[in-house]
Amino acid sequence: MSAYERFEQLVVLTLSLIIALVIVIAVLQLCRNVVPLLIGGAIDPLDHNAFQALFGSIFTVLIALEFKHSIVRPALRRNSVVQVRTVLMIALLALSRKFVILDSGVTPASTIAALGFATLVLGLLCWLLRHRDLSE
Template identity: 85%
Template sequence: MNAYERFEQLVVIALSLIIASVILMALLQLCRRVVPLVIGGAIDPLDHDVFQALFGSIFTVLIALEFKHSIVRPALRRNSIVQVRTVLLIALLALSRKFVILDSAATPALTIAALGFATLVLGIVCWLLRERDKDDLRECDKDE
């Protein structure tokens, strides 16, 4: 392992620790706010505003977990840090979160259409990458 690869691993470890602590704090804050409301019966899951706030917070923690995973996994395999498919999937998660917390009454239709179009484009790119990977695997199988 050369000096740059060691440096890259140190950066990944540092980022991983920072992100893990942020995730832990976010999870603790989420539990601190939600558990008393659930125990007290104050949360009405059918109330749209409560649903948006609760699942927006949960999505935020999930996105952070996936982000941390996308940094650690390639480092353990000693691949490049940038994984295009993972970045696209995180973007799709972030857009999904946006749709969950979106106030459709206050958001212009053009903004909603743009978010929908961005989601569609990201989905198509993910599909194209998957198809390319399938073709690459078929080529490898033919060569053997």
């Protein structure tokens, strides 16, 4: 392994440890905030605002997990190329989170249209990449 490859491995290890720490803290904070509310009945999962806050937080943790996975996977394969499809999937997860926490009554229609267009384009790119991989 060259010096640069060892450097990449060190950077990936450092980043994955930092992201793992952030994920653990986020999960602990989520549990600390949500579990007492659920047990005490103070949070109604059917309440739209509570649903947005709860699932927005869960999506944030999922995005961080997928981000960590996208960094670690190439390092384990000794392949320094991050897969484009993985980056697109993370972007789709982030857009999905945005749609979940979006307040359609307050958000301008142009913003909703732009987010929808971005989702459509990312989905199309994922489909094209998958189609390309299947035809090879």
